[in-house]
Amino acid sequence: MDDFLCSLRGLSVHYGRDAALKSVDLDIVRGERLAIIGESGSGKSTLARALAGLLPDRARVAGDITWPALGRAPLPGRDFGFVFQDPGTSLNPVLAIGEQVAEAARQHLGMGWQQAYARAEELLERVRIPQPAHTMRAFPHQLSGGQRQRVAIAAAISAKPALLIADEATSALDVVVQAEIVSLLDGLVREEGMTLLFITHDIALASGFVDRVAVFRTGELVEAGPVRLVLSSPSNSYTAALIASHRDLSTPPLVAEAAP
């Protein structure tokens, strides 16, 4: 279906003898905000890396990953952007911020450096970096963790990708900064009409702003559905336990406030 940006069919990934993903069927609908939820080791990053073509060589992959809405294989940076838990992983320590944010625009949008730099400065402003012109010349170590994550987001969306994959992008940050980054992501995907794959172990964090959740346990997709439905009547006992572990979520007001 053309509305599916990405479709996984029978996707299994093994590292050595251990299965990290077990025959997963999942569609990512164009324009949706989909959360991938599950505890540590449940296969969330493996799923994200598989669809981004970022699995290590030793991983054995079976099944299909297709991109129906694109009708071709995706180009990293152009069709999807990736934000990692640790911005140190996505930012180059020896390159100035401006160059890193401009790079994808230059490479994929056919812009010259001057135009790409102008776009980078504009993007830094959009991710609410104070003094963007000054920050363009700074290096990652000169910024706070929250600011580095904002820069990583700006770099990931530089070439206007259809999909933004955020893998525990807020987990290393304190709660206040975490809430700011979530609100930033929420605003950006709405304004740009991007699809968001928001990966987290924190169902409470995701439930406030995603449309749909997919719950994973030890490599298996145990349940997927609209966030309100899954929160109010989980069909799987593991999901119910995850929700119960967040007492805030099991109280009616927060469930009622969750996104449709």
Ligand SMILES: Nc1ncnc2c1ncn2[C@@H]1O[C@H](COP(=O)(O)OP(=O)(O)OP(=O)(O)O)[C@@H](O)[C@H]1O
């Ligand atoms: N490069 C790798 N080599 C070997 N095993 C790996 C590798 N990456 C992940 N695994 C294993 O695959 C399983 C799933 O890991 P994955 O990183 O996908 O989980 P996760 O849900 O992202 O966990 P976390 O919340 O801790 O990030 C785990 O058992 C993990 O140990």
Ligand SMILES: [Mg+2]
């Ligand atoms: Mg992970």
